């Protein structure tokens with residue numbers, strides 16, 4: 001049996017480096033054989049750190065060969081073309097979220113993946129976020145009784161890695177498919193779905209406090225789950241300082257759970273004024289390690305990934321329903 005997967009990195013920008021950091025930290029059995037990016041300098045940077053061969057296009061790399069999998073991390077508007085080409089070439093694929101910016105594009109990619117029969121995962125790292133898994137276990141064990149409501153909130157600055165340069169593609173509606181909801185929002189929406197089940201309908205208001213961004217840089221939304229539970233989702237690209245706040249709050253009949261920015265899950269059941277720290281501190285970055293380990297295991301050993309790629313259609317549908325709601329000013333069904 002092969003010991004390591006040889007991958008091509010398609011899109012050698014910011015997140016590709018985070019993935020490589022995670023591979024290094026966790027010793028994931030992945031070697032990078034090809035670094036592909038139309039911006040030669042980006043491909044060269046990944047090549048320099050990994051020993052990979054740099055290419056300017058996926059086609060050129062496929063002609064040369066030497067890898068059986070691809071990590072695709074390109075702007076959203078290019079997900080379908082690149083992922084489809086990689087799958088048709090018989091590669092295993094780990095495609096960054098969102099699966100695609102439209103439901104039809106998602107369905108076409110999923111069809112192509114089924115026909116290819118290779119491993120196809122969407123890199124929704126929140127599926128592997130240690131604190132999120134801790135909360136899931138605590139809810140399962142009844143730590144806060146029955147869930148009454150939940151809140152997910154992501155207020156974050158435009159980090160230079162992701163929003164810097166001349167003009168980030170994230171500011172363009174055509175490249176990104178929207179703003180903070182379709183992009184970063186998925187990492188806050190996936191946990192809500194893992195804990196509370198499927199969302200039936202949403203109502204949302206959007207704002208554009210960051211004038212550089214064509215899509216929304218602020219969202220306030222309510223989600224009604226099929227169980228009837230209501231949660232709120234807030235996202236904002238901040239333009240100034242902000243106070244610390246929990247990333248998630250889940251309120252139950254007997255207590256509350258919070259996920260703190262520090263990486264701690266806290267239980268608030270009235271016994272500890274500062275909240276009871278549960279387990280070990282997790283950390284968002286550890287989610288990438290588990291995700292890449294899961295992908296490598298699926299390719300090398302045929303194990304089943306933690307979530308099917310189809311699951312990622314849910315976060316995209318949620319984002320699109322919020323966009324419809326912001327226009328209609330009504331509750332919008334997510335699965336219509």
Ligand SMILES: NC(=O)c1ccc[n+]([C@@H]2O[C@H](COP(=O)([O-])OP(=O)(O)OC[C@H]3O[C@@H](n4cnc5c(N)ncnc54)[C@H](O)[C@@H]3O)[C@@H](O)[C@H]2O)c1
Nearest residue numbers: 010011012013014015016036037038039042073074096097
């Ligand atoms: N899971 C996460 O936490 C997370 C975080 C950030 C970004 N992402 C996702 O990763 C993807 C990339 O985001 P990023 O922040 O790295 O963006 P980025 O702009 O830093 O990098 C994208 C790279 O893709 C390259 N590219 C464009 N077209 C290409 C093509 N046809 N072939 C090969 N390369 C091409 C660009 O030149 C650039 O180097 C997006 O889907 C984004 O949503 C995920």
